[in-house]
Amino acid sequence: MKFLFDSDTWQEIYGSIRKNKLRTAITIIGVLWGIFLLVVLLGSARGLENSFNKRFGNFATNSVFVWTQSTDKPFKGFQEGRRFTLTMNDIDVLKSEYSEEIKLLAPRNQTSNLIIKDFKSGNFQVSGDYPILDQIQKKQLLYGRFLNQNDILSIAKVAVISEDMYKQLFDLGEFPIGQLIKINSISYKVIGVYKPSNTINFDGDCAYIPFTTFKKVYNTANKVDWMMITANEGTDIEQMEKDILLTLKNLHKVHPEDERAFGSVNLGKEIGKVTGFLTGMQFLTWFVGISTLVAGVFAIGNILLITVKERTKEIGIRRALGATPKSIKQQIILESVFLTTIAGMLGIIFGSAVLMFIDWKLGSGGEGVLINPTVNIPIILIAFVTLIVLGTLIGLIPAHMATVIKPIEALREE
Structure with missing residues (x-):
């Protein structure tokens, strides 16, 4: 050297x-x-x-989202173009038949309503949900908490609102937790404010209320607008999607080859x-x-x-x-x-x-x-x-x- x-x-x-x-x-x-x-x-x-x-990062990426549309084929006496809805019975059947494949299953109902706070108001999404939603799509809370099981059981009139809703409905610096807002002329207590994440956002600016409260207020009975399903580790998410859609077609008397009757997004496949x-x-x-x-x-x-x-x-x-x-x-x-x-x-x-x-x-x-x-x-x-x-x-x-x-x-x- x-x-x-x-x-x-x-x-x-x-x-x-x-x-x-x-x-x-x-x-x-x-x-x-x-x-x-x-x-x-x-x-x-x-x-x-x-x-x-x-x-x-805040989203369970091995998830499937399912909703109903209109049929494309006549089947068992039903005409083409028939409209139908998911029900809580569907949720129970899927939980039972796919207990090993499904990790989380969240039925959801949504509508749009005028939300009022004193003299301020705005039209926003209102979603009836279970606490399990927070496990599928984690909410970044700025104030308070998300929905819990006690809210579901007591049919509580409580709401979790987005940051933009908070800024639009509340005065600058006003503490939101415990305050009352009106949705569809009914008063709800604000229990949480969340910051929308940068993930796929299906809800936009949305007020989350208990699923049971939504059911009672909007008289939805057993109706379910759509569902979010998360698979267990190691589950073939594409095969699970096919099996679930086939089961739902059997439950609602839809032709097995009808591709239009159900809409679905396989997040795992896309990711x-x-x-x-x-x-x-x-x-x-x-x-x-x-x-x-x-x-x-x-x-x-x-x-x-x-x-x-x-x-x-x-x-x-x-x-x-x-x-x-x-x-x-x-x-x-x-x-x-x-x-x-x-x-x-x-x-x-x-x-x-x-x-x-x-x-x-x-x-x-x-x-x-x-x-x-x-x-x-x-x-x-x-x-x-x-x-x-x-x-x-x-x-x-x-x-x-x-x-x-x-x-x-x-x-x-x-």
Whole structure:
């Protein structure tokens, strides 16, 4: 390792770089661009993944949503175009038949109503729900609490409202918990205020009241507008959706091949497409980044080969003065490693700066596209070490070419 601290060695390297400034700059840029792309692409992919996780983080992603529409085929004496509704009986049957597959099942009823607080009012969604909804789609509460089982059993006139509803109906700074609002001319006590998440929002600005209260006030009997179903771990969510829809078709005398009678959204299936896309993005990122990196390293090898050719006479003189093949080889390899190291460090610095800019520009706010785009330090270190190793290996080729030059032939070189 003595040659690393030999001033003559570094003077030779400095002289070579200074003599070929443009060529050296182009070489460094080639390698810099490779690791720069790797850092930026990996960071952007992570930012996209973080954004996805933030949007769906509070939602049970292995969920299916089911509602009724109108039939598309006549069946068992019923005409095409028949309309029907889900019922609480359907809920009981599904819980019984799919007890092993279903983890959570939330029947829901919704309507739109004028909500009044003193002299302020607005039209909002009103949803009759069970406390289990908070497990499927976690609510970020700013004040108070969500619905509980006691509210269901006592048919309580209580409501959980959104942050926007609170701002529209209440005075600035007014504490909402315990205050009364009127929905459909009936007074409800506000027990909670939630902040709508950045996930899929099926409800918009919605006032949640107990399912039993909704049933009594709006006289819905056993009617259910739609249901949210979450599967247990390891359940095939697509197969469960098909089985549930077939069971509901049998219950409501709908043709088994009727595709219009029930509407459904399989969140697990849709999210699977997105995660598949993210996986493909990561693979493409690694492929493009590493390919560019390798191409840059090969550029260094080509430049050094040209340099060795140009310095044939110089190398011949050094050999004639007693320089050993080993010392010449070490100098060429050290020059290769030095250029790769400088290029790698600059690439990492510039890549990190770009990721900081992306985070500032695209990652801020509730609708951030690329949130916290970062690359793990171990990955950076592995990429950097790999770059150094490649630089060393590629430097062996011109180093070998330099050592096979015979002094007498080199001195004759014009």
